[in-house]
Amino acid sequence: MTRAERTYPRIIELDIPGITLAGNPLNDPSERRIPVYLPPSYDGKKRFPVIYLLAGFASTGASFMNFSFGRQSVPEMAAALIAEGKMQETIMVMPDCMTRYGGSQYVDSAATGNYETYLVDELVPCIDRTLCTLAARKHRALAGKSSGGFGALRLAMKHPDQFAAIACHSGDMCFELCYKPNFPAAAKILEHYQGSIANFLGAYENALKKPQKEFALLDLIAMAAAYSPDSGKVAPENMRLPFNPYTCEPISEIWNEWLSFDPVEMIEHEEYRDALRSLDLLFLDCGTLDEYNLQFGNRIFSAKAERYAIAHRYEEFMDSHSNTSYRFNVSLPALSAVIAE
Structure with missing residues (x-):
């Protein structure tokens, strides 16, 4: 891809107070700057669905915008897919849940802070108040890779009233x-x-x-x-x-x-199975050469989901764990199609 061929998406940054994170045990900043991708026809009047993109371990939402020679950033990918008519227009929010230890796993913890509550009870309502969103569960999705994929899957199981669709790319599971x-x-x-x-x-x-x-x-x-x-x-x-x-x-x-945090163990509980069944889309994928053995965990999870009659889509691809953000070109169109309806 040449410089002339790159698509430059419309990105804004929002300062989120982070009231939930105030006084966290690591003294990490409570106020976070959140990058947001706005679709081409966003004019402050028309309302759009929202996809929340959760970064992997040791990364923040800003990592989705990283320039890489010859490869699109995730917002560039979305902009190109929309321009080609392959993806519905959506807002994409890229949260910052970094901690001194390299990440929060998007859970509430007495050691790091209440990042799960921050995301669900503070960030989502703040985005709905600030931007022109379709502020309803059916128009809201989660996607992430690695720790972000784990976060997306677990949050969907824990908060079925908040998200209608998820994509879990190479998410942490089968902790053994x-x-x-x-x-x-x-x-x-x-x-x-x-x-x-x-x-x-x-x-x-x-x-x-x-x-x-x-x-x-x-x-x-x-x-x-x-x-x-x-x-x-x-x-x-x-x-x-x-x-x-x-x-x-x-x-x-x-x-x-x-x-108790492992998705392959969580799916054994009826309340979490019901949450997964309520999703309009449950998408999972993993590389067959994953260094953390996540392909096996994903296969176990998929087999259990099938056994429990949980509709889902599971795909494998020939690659390792790193540098696989190109897989968002599969999940983003699928998520946007569901939450735009």
């Missing part, structure tokens, strides 16, 4: 396969820092170039903060790891807390 394999690598890194999360985070945050080999520990710290917070401790030690750092043995009590 996607998180547990990282326990030994994380334990080795933590041992290097004398078992101190504070020592690790201090070094990681001060490094001008973040050591990629230590990302496994950062990832598990963020997951522990989301799934097994410890309100009795202060940051950055305010979470409980699901394994013994010395022996690397899983700690069943804590691990079971993690599993």
